Amino acid sequence: MATAAKVGTNYTGVQMSPKDTKRLLDAVNDIHPDVPGDERGMLVERAERNEEADRIGSVPVPGSAKGMLKTSFDMMKGKSPEVFIDKLGERLAFERNGVRLYEAMIAKARNLDSGNDLVGVLQHIRDEEFEHMMLVHAAMEKLGADPTAQTPSADVAGVMAMGIMQVLTDPRTNVAQCMNALLTAELADNAAWELLIELAQAAGHPNIADSFVHAKTQEDDHLVKIKTLMRRDLIMQTK
Amino acid sequence: METISGIFDNKGTPLEKQKFTWKEMAGKPISKLDDDAFTRVRIILMNGVETDALRLSHGIARFNKELRLPLAQIRRTEQHQATMINWLIGADHSPLETTVAYEQVAIEVTAAVAQKEPDPYQAQTYRFGLLEDFDHLYRYSAMLDRLEGKDANNILQGYTDIVPGRKTSEHHRHPENDIRDNYEKDSAALITKIHAALITGAEYQTHDYYMNIGPLFADPLARQLYAEIASVEEQHVTQYGSLSDPSESHIEKWLVHEAMEVYMYASCAEQETNPRIKAMWERFLDYELGHLNVACEWFKKLERRDPAEILAGPLPKMVEFKSQRDFVRQVLAAEVNLRTAGPAYVDKAKEPQSSLDYRNHLASEGLASDIVSAGYQWAPGGELMRKAS
Numbered sequence: 001m002a003t004a005a006k007v008g009t010n011y012t013g014v015q016m017s018p019k020d021t022k023r024l025l026d027a028v029n030d031i032h033p034d035v036p037g038d039e040r041g042m043l044v045e046r047a048e049r050n051e052e053a054d055r056i057g058s059v060p061v062p063g064s065a066k067g068m069l070k071t072s073f074d075m076m077k078g079k080s081p082e083v084f085i086d087k088l089g090e091r092l093a094f095e096r097n098g099v100r101l102y103e104a105m106i107a108k109a110r111n112l113d114s115g116n117d118l119v120g121v122l123q124h125i126r127d128e129e130f131e132h133m134m135l136v137h138a139a140m141e142k143l144g145a146d147p148t149a150q151t152p153s154a155d156v157a158g159v160m161a162m163g164i165m166q167v168l169t170d171p172r173t174n175v176a177q178c179m180n181a182l183l184t185a186e187l188a189d190n191a192a193w194e195l196l197i198e199l200a201q202a203a204g205h206p207n208i209a210d211s212f213v214h215a216k217t218q219e220d221d222h223l224v225k226i227k228t229l230m231r232r233d234l235i236m237q238t239k
Numbered sequence: 240m241e242t243i244s245g246i247f248d249n250k251g252t253p254l255e256k257q258k259f260t261w262k263e264m265a266g267k268p269i270s271k272l273d274d275d276a277f278t279r280v281r282i283i284l285m286n287g288v289e290t291d292a293l294r295l296s297h298g299i300a301r302f303n304k305e306l307r308l309p310l311a312q313i314r315r316t317e318q319h320q321a322t323m324i325n326w327l328i329g330a331d332h333s334p335l336e337t338t339v340a341y342e343q344v345a346i347e348v349t350a351a352v353a354q355k356e357p358d359p360y361q362a363q364t365y366r367f368g369l370l371e372d373f374d375h376l377y378r379y380s381a382m383l384d385r386l387e388g389k390d391a392n393n394i395l396q397g398y399t400d401i402v403p404g405r406k407t408s409e410h411h412r413h414p415e416n417d418i419r420d421n422y423e424k425d426s427a428a429l430i431t432k433i434h435a436a437l438i439t440g441a442e443y444q445t446h447d448y449y450m451n452i453g454p455l456f457a458d459p460l461a462r463q464l465y466a467e468i469a470s471v472e473e474q475h476v477t478q479y480g481s482l483s484d485p486s487e488s489h490i491e492k493w494l495v496h497e498a499m500e501v502y503m504y505a506s507c508a509e510q511e512t513n514p515r516i517k518a519m520w521e522r523f524l525d526y527e528l529g530h531l532n533v534a535c536e537w538f539k540k541l542e543r544r545d546p547a548e549i550l551a552g553p554l555p556k557m558v559e560f561k562s563q564r565d566f567v568r569q570v571l572a573a574e575v576n577l578r579t580a581g582p583a584y585v586d587k588a589k590e591p592q593s594s595l596d597y598r599n600h601l602a603s604e605g606l607a608s609d610i611v612s613a614g615y616q617w618a619p620g621g622e623l624m625r626k627a628s
Contacts, residue, residue: 008273009273010272010273011272011273011274011275011276011396012271012272012392012393012394012396013393014392014397014619016396016397017396017397017398020396020397020398020562020564021392021397021619023397023400023564024392024397024400024401024617025619027400027401027402027564027568028400028401028402028616028617028618030402031400031402031403031571032403032616033403033612033613033614033615033616034403034406035406035609035612035613035614035615036613036614037613037614038613038614039385039613039614039615039622041610041613042385042460042610042611045459045460045605045607045610046458046459046460049459049460159457166330170329170330170331171267172268172329
């Protein structure tokens with residue numbers, strides 16, 4: 001694994017091939033676009049396709065009689081309880097993915113002599129992500145929702161996480177690059193817990209909201225830890 | 240033309256010594272940033288060659304019981320070769336970046352082949368297809384810039400021009416205008432047979448790649464662009480596939496394919512700049528010589544013919560992996576308005592109504608290749624840099 005950025009024969013830029021670039025630019029100047037317009041045509045087409053599109057999927061109806069009753073009860077309490085269920089599903093998916101991301105990061109940091117117990121910190125955060133996952137799981141069960149179903153927002157969160165997972169599991173990426181990926185996840189996670197607490201309150205579930213406050217405090221701590229580790233590593237390399 | 244001979248004389252590595260481990264097959268990828276673009280060109284091309292070897296071999300096995308075991312034995316190695324080659328593409332390539340690399344392969348290799356091909360009709364066919372793949376590169380480069388905000392030249396490394404060719408919207412033809420005349424097996428040069436097998440295999444892989452990755456995109460325009468271009472690649476497979484003589488026996492086609500693989504690995508080994516990859520090409524060259532020898536033995540046994548009937552005689556020097564920009568520009572200037580009428584090449588004005596009707600219906604609800612490339616002009620760092628200056 002590379003541990004830091006290094007100078008080398010990166011061939012991607014035009015400065016590495018001035019003669020070829022000149023020839024390429026000659027071609028661009030000689031042979032003009034054959035379709036009039038610009039990228040705004042894509043906007044028009046995308047807007048049209050957005051209108052025509054189906055949804056990604058639905059929030060499942062509760063499978064158990066108990067759940068059915070509870071959701072019916074919740075229906076009376078909130079305008080659209082499925083919005084809250086969808087976001088709970090998203091959080092559960094995100095936290096479960098987060099556990100796996102930290103496991104990948106631990107593998108990355110394992111053989112590094114960083115002198116700051118990096119693995120210990122990562123393990124601690126990983127364990128708390130697991131706790132959060134179980135916390136959301138319990139909340140969904142309490143509401144009669146199915147925590148094993150993939151809600152639409154859970155599905156979309158999985159799409160978002162694909163890039164982060166690719167960065168963390170690529171053996172060639174270094175610690176700073178992976179910390180940056182984790183920071184992206186933690187920033188989103190932090191804001192998401194903040195919102196989830198508000199949503200729980202708005203949906204009329206103050207007990208669930210209270211149970212989430214501790215998780216939010218732990219997420220604040222994750223953010224500080226990841227930011228600090230990343231900053232320290234990069235500043236040390238830059239100085 | 241400079242030639243080589245004796246390339247097939249070596250016995251190569253015996254089949255039983257062609258061994259792999261899973262770890263080496265799923266080994267370390269090349270660097271998208273630090274390796275030369277032609278290293279990736281060779282990797283993509285040879286994956287296409289190996290997957291076509293599997294395709295042909297399975298086809299033969301459907302018709303020949305006696306050959307089933309020897310073909311299965313060789314296929315096992317070739318599948319592992321394909322794995323080891325294809326797994327060299329790193330995960331930091333987005334599917335669209337890999338697509339740009341695929342089109343670079345199609346352009347640079349087809350242009351090299353077109354210049355060495357001794358049969359004028361076959362050479363014309365390569366030039367015709369070349370201008371279409373050249374245009375695909377332009378449309379995909381626009382898509383890459385406008386979808387991912389990336390510069391296609393980071394992949395192409397200055398070797399290949401990013402400008403319109405024969406417009407993609409005009410590639411869609413009625414099938415009757417995609418069939419080409421074939422070479423005659425008894426009079427065609429071996430290199431003509433090798434070229435047809437090579438380019439058919441390469442285009443087949445491109446088609447299959449686009450069919451697999453097209454649905455991975457969320458953007459409806461990207462999804463449609465892949466649909467539009469994958470359909471052209473199918474036409475290209477039809478076109479190039481019809482260049483070879485259908486009266487060649489199965490085993491004769493097998494022999495030609497193995498000869499092509501030897502020739503291509505030798506070309507790759509000769510020009511590779513990455514020492515680790517060069518060693519792999521050399522190893523696989525020896526493996527292919529082993530496969531060719533097995534094919535020769537079965538040719539003698541089943542057809543009672545001398546393989547020299549097929550393999551003797553000189554070949555042109557190795558396929559050149561280098562920028563073919565000058566040749567491409569000449570072909571573009573001279574032949575962009577060519578179309579096909581049956582197997583013949585005609586001027587745009589004479590394109591048959593069958594193709595026009597076919598195309599008009601397909602495009603009647605919009606064309607992604609036009610929409611994504613409207614007004615697109617490449618600039619170093621992408622079109623936004625041009626607009627900023």
